[in-house]
Amino acid sequence: xxxxxxxKDDLSQAVNELMPEEGAxxxxxxxVQSEAPISESKDDFNxxxxxxxxxxxxxxxxxxxxxxxxxxxxxxxxxxxAPSSKKLSDEVSVLTESMIINGNIATEGSLxxxxxxVGNVEALGKLxxxxxxxxxxxxxxxxxxxxxxxxxxxxxGSIKVGQxxxxxxxxxxxxxxxxxxxxxxxxxxxxxILDASAIVMGNIKSKSVQINNGAVIEGMCxxxxxxxxxxxxxxxxxxxx
Numbered sequence: 031x032x033x034x035x036x037x038k039d040d041l042s043q044a045v046n047e048l049m050p051e052e053g054a055x056x057x058x059x060x061x062v063q064s065e066a067p068i069s070e071s072k073d074d075f076n077x078x079x080x081x082x083x084x085x086x087x088x089x090x091x092x093x094x095x096x097x098x099x100x101x102x103x104x105x106x107x108x109x110x111x112a113p114s115s116k117k118l119s120d121e122v123s124v125l126t127e128s129m130i131i132n133g134n135i136a137t138e139g140s141l142x143x144x145x146x147x148v149g150n151v152e153a154l155g156k157l158x159x160x161x162x163x164x165x166x167x168x169x170x171x172x173x174x175x176x177x178x179x180x181x182x183x184x185x186x187g188s189i190k191v192g193q194x195x196x197x198x199x200x201x202x203x204x205x206x207x208x209x210x211x212x213x214x215x216x217x218x219x220x221x222x223i224l225d226a227s228a229i230v231m232g233n234i235k236s237k238s239v240q241i242n243n244g245a246v247i248e249g250m251c252x253x254x255x256x257x258x259x260x261x262x263x264x265x266x267x268x269x270x271x
Contacts, residue, residue: 156170233252
């Protein structure tokens with residue numbers, strides 16, 4: 031019996047050592063009670079954070095979004111409008127005889143050049159030149175009288191080169207009447223008329239050519255835009271034989 035009693039006492043002592051004392055339990059409860067407000071503050075923080083996220087999801091009102099440039103639409107959603115085509119104007123710009131312009135000139139109307147231009151000229155309307163141009167010129171129609179032009183001359187319609195006009199450059203048009211002097215090639219889709227005072231030093235490509243008595247041409251003349259092709263015409267004659 032003494033053995034079992036001693037074993038019982040040893041087990042009781044071991045259990046008492048493993049179990050916390052009452053004071054320790056009270057201190058633990060006080061610690062838990064003191065930490066309770068901290069847990070409540072964490073819940074409040076989590077609740078505030080969720081509310082903030084909800085507010086961010088809702089977004090700003092439409093009016094504030096329009097006012098704030100930060101909330102502007104992305105670049106990919108912005109519509110890019112194609113540039114509007116230029117419209118012909120009825121205005122006529124006049125460059126007087128005493129004026130000298132160094133630089134390019136462009137107008138949506140017509141242009142009357144009586145002075146001097148060192149630069150390219152572009153006009154949607156008519157180009158009337160009685161002065162001097164050093165540069166390429168382009169217009170719907172071109173009329174040059176007693177003019178000095180150094181550069182290519184291009185017209186969507188007709189070109190009229192009057193007497194005492196000197197052009198050093200190529201000429202492109204749909205029709206041409208030449209009474210002055212041209213040093214350059216002439217490329218015209220329609221008819222070309224060379225007046226008696228015309229002097230051309232260059233090749234001529236056209237649909238038809240009228241050469242008046244007295245005109246001087248130094249170059250080749252080809253009616254490559256004519257309806258009849260001479261090469262194919264003679265090839266067919268050979269086949270018939």
